[in-house]
Amino acid sequence: MDSEKRISPAVINRLPRYYRYLGDLLESDITRISSKELSAKMNITASQIRQDLNNFGGFGQQGYGYNVEYLHNEIKKILGLDRLYNMIVVGGGNIGQALVNYTNFEKRGFVIKAVFDINPRIIGMTIRGVEVHDVDKMEEYIKNNSIDVAILTLPRSKAVKVANDLAKWGVKGMWNFSHVDLQVPEDVLVENVHLTDSLMTLLYKINEMYSEESELHHLANGLPIKPIVDLED
Amino acid sequence: MDSEKRISPAVINRLPRYYRYLGDLLESDITRISSKELSAKMNITASQIRQDLNNFGGFGQQGYGYNVEYLHNEIKKILGLDRLYNMIVVGGGNIGQALVNYTNFEKRGFVIKAVFDINPRIIGMTIRGVEVHDVDKMEEYIKNNSIDVAILTLPRSKAVKVANDLAKWGVKGMWNFSHVDLQVPEDVLVENVHLTDSLMTLLYKINEMYSEESELHHLANGLPIKPIVDLED
DNA sequence: TAGATTGTTAATCGATTAACAATC
DNA sequence: TAGATTGTTAATCGATTAACAATC
Numbered sequence: 001m002d003s004e005k006r007i008s009p010a011v012i013n014r015l016p017r018y019y020r021y022l023g024d025l026l027e028s029d030i031t032r033i034s035s036k037e038l039s040a041k042m043n044i045t046a047s048q049i050r051q052d053l054n055n056f057g058g059f060g061q062q063g064y065g066y067n068v069e070y071l072h073n074e075i076k077k078i079l080g081l082d083r084l085y086n087m088i089v090v091g092g093g094n095i096g097q098a099l100v101n102y103t104n105f106e107k108r109g110f111v112i113k114a115v116f117d118i119n120p121r122i123i124g125m126t127i128r129g130v131e132v133h134d135v136d137k138m139e140e141y142i143k144n145n146s147i148d149v150a151i152l153t154l155p156r157s158k159a160v161k162v163a164n165d166l167a168k169w170g171v172k173g174m175w176n177f178s179h180v181d182l183q184v185p186e187d188v189l190v191e192n193v194h195l196t197d198s199l200m201t202l203l204y205k206i207n208e209m210y211s212e213e214s215e216l217h218h219l220a221n222g223l224p225i226k227p228i229v230d231l232e233d
Numbered sequence: 234m235d236s237e238k239r240i241s242p243a244v245i246n247r248l249p250r251y252y253r254y255l256g257d258l259l260e261s262d263i264t265r266i267s268s269k270e271l272s273a274k275m276n277i278t279a280s281q282i283r284q285d286l287n288n289f290g291g292f293g294q295q296g297y298g299y300n301v302e303y304l305h306n307e308i309k310k311i312l313g314l315d316r317l318y319n320m321i322v323v324g325g326g327n328i329g330q331a332l333v334n335y336t337n338f339e340k341r342g343f344v345i346k347a348v349f350d351i352n353p354r355i356i357g358m359t360i361r362g363v364e365v366h367d368v369d370k371m372e373e374y375i376k377n378n379s380i381d382v383a384i385l386t387l388p389r390s391k392a393v394k395v396a397n398d399l400a401k402w403g404v405k406g407m408w409n410f411s412h413v414d415l416q417v418p419e420d421v422l423v424e425n426v427h428l429t430d431s432l433m434t435l436l437y438k439i440n441e442m443y444s445e446e447s448e449l450h451h452l453a454n455g456l457p458i459k460p461i462v463d464l465e466d
Numbered sequence: 467t468a469g470a471t472t473g474t475t476a477a478t479c480g481a482t483t484a485a486c487a488a489t490c
Numbered sequence: 491t492a493g494a495t496t497g498t499t500a501a502t503c504g505a506t507t508a509a510c511a512a513t514c
Contacts (some may be wrong), residue, residue, distance in 0.1 A: 008480075008481070009482065010482090011481090012434055012437055012438070016427070016429065016430035016434060017414075017427075017430065017435065022414070034494080034496085035495075036494095036495080042414075043414075045482075045483060045484090045486065046495095048483075050495090050496065050498085051310070051481090051482080051483090051497090053497095054496090054497060058496080058497065060495075060496050060497080061257075061489090061496070062488070062489045062494075062495050063489070063490045063496075064488045064490065064493050064494070064495070064496085065496080078437070079433050079436060079437050080440035081433065081436070082437070094330075094331035094335055096328065097327070097331065098328050098331035098429075099325035099327075101327040102328070102430070105429075105432075105489050108429070108433060111437075112249065123243050124267050124342075146440065149436075149439070171277070172439045172442070172443055173438070175431070175432055179253070181250075181275075189439050190440040191431055191432070191438070193426070193431055193433060194249070195251075195332075195335075195426065196249065196338075196341070197246075197249035197250065197253075198408070198424055199313050199338075199424070200248070200249040200252070200314065201337075202247060202382065202408055202422060202424035203244055203312060203313050203314070203406070204245055204313060205245070205424070206422050207312075207313035207407045209405070209420060210405055241504075241505070243506090244505090265484070266471075267470080268471075278507060278508090279507095280506075280507050280508065280509090281470090283473065283474085284473090284474085284505090284506080284507090287472090287473060287474075291472080293473080294514060295472040295473080295490075295512070296469075296470045296471050296472075296514040297471070297472085297514065298470085299472090300507045323502090379477085415483070448488080
């Protein structure tokens with residue numbers, strides 16, 4: 001898995017989507033599928049599907065297509081979903097709590113072992129059986145519990161320092177919901193979920209589609225009121 | 234904004250990040266910046282910055298660089314952040330509630346006006362002043378309140394039908410947290426936040442970096458226990 | 467003016483699509 | 491065998507980087 005040719009980020013980002021569609025097919029008791037059929041379902045070209053999959057091996061068979069169960073399982077292994085992952089949530093606010101309460105993660109093997117926060121009012125509490133600890137206990141906890149992933153859901157002012165500490169203590173990956181870019185050693189992986197950025201790109205596209213110049217579309221119902229600018233999120 | 238040459242998705246996705254960095258510079262009372270300086274901060278090439286910005290106009294000045302406040306404001310206008318947006322949350326579960334409680338959206342002008350759910354136990358309740366309504370009331374509400382964006386945070390089995398209805402009723406954009414691809418008319422914009430997919434790509438990268446073959450890295454502490462496969466999220 | 471830095475064209479790189487021989 | 495469909499090479503398309511004349 002290591003010495004082979006590097007897989008492009010575009011391909012990696014599509015893998016979970018393939019996995020999802022194959023899981024759905026499996027649910028519908030469909031046993032085989034061709035790249036052409038799958039391409040129609042997924043709205044991508046058959047060529048791209050074959051190219052993507054062939055990065056990892058020849059999973060299909062000429063004249064037949066792909067065996068759904070087999071391919072589903074292969075992608076599962078490729079994504080590393082055939083093992084458990086220990087995770088912690090750093091920052092017990094809205095999003096942190098929502099993620100702890102999201103039971104589907106556990107079913108997939110993504111196990112949240114603990115939450116860390118600085119707020120004495122929530123330290124000691126339990127969220128769906130997961131205890132909230134003082135951040136002061138984080139170094140010791142990580143070293144004793146082989147934590148793979150830290151989920152960062154804290155204010156951006158604190159995220160950078162915390163991420164540095166976590167990297168030092170051996171966390172391999174950060175799932176970063178804090179609205180800031182982290183600076184970590186290259187052997188620590190970061191995946192950003194910048195919700196505000198995501199929403200902004202949606203708004204851009206809405207404005208582009210429904211812009212004033214275009215008489216073809218419904219009238220934009222924009223209000224010219226200037227919102228208060230936010231400085232810390 | 235409409236008849237001009239189409240902006241590439243890659244550029245659009247970078248706009249919020251430019252906006253964020255310029256906001257930070259403004260905070261630090263930095264009045265001007267060159268593409269070279271900004272490139273060092275953002276870890277992208279100066280060439281890319283100049284190319285990106287020039288899609289929208291010549292905001293800089295030779296020999297000087299860019300005026301931070303001016304450029305910040307121009308990007309704000311490009312992204313359409315100089316107006317308010319009315320949004321509703323469809324699905325009052327963990328994530329839906331967390332988003333309602335996230336006060337920074339409102340400060341930016343992203344206003345959540347109402348939550349809709351089918352659960353009688355939460356209908357009538359109020360989350361940070363935002364009322365939870367019965368989904369039966371959604372059509373009427375949307376038609377009377379010029380809703381721009383629907384935030385979908387419901388189980389995937391229900392999301393597709395709801396998205397269809399919302400499109401019919403005139404919602405312009407969907408911010409989709411449901412783990413399914415929506416099929417909507419082309420004048421309705423969809424931005425997906427597939428949290429499970431995002432986490433999976435992180436895990437892929439962790440496995441690639443810390444794979445068994447590699448003796449250079451820490452030992453992977455994987456457990457060979459097979460998690461229960463989840464069918465509905 | 468001289469130095470700095472943009473805006474923009476050209477070159478390179480990477481990702482997607484097309485085509486087709488191999489083969490089940 | 492004949493038809494279908496893969497795996498893979500080649501062609502195209504798009505995005506990034508480099509280079510530099512224009513100009514503040």
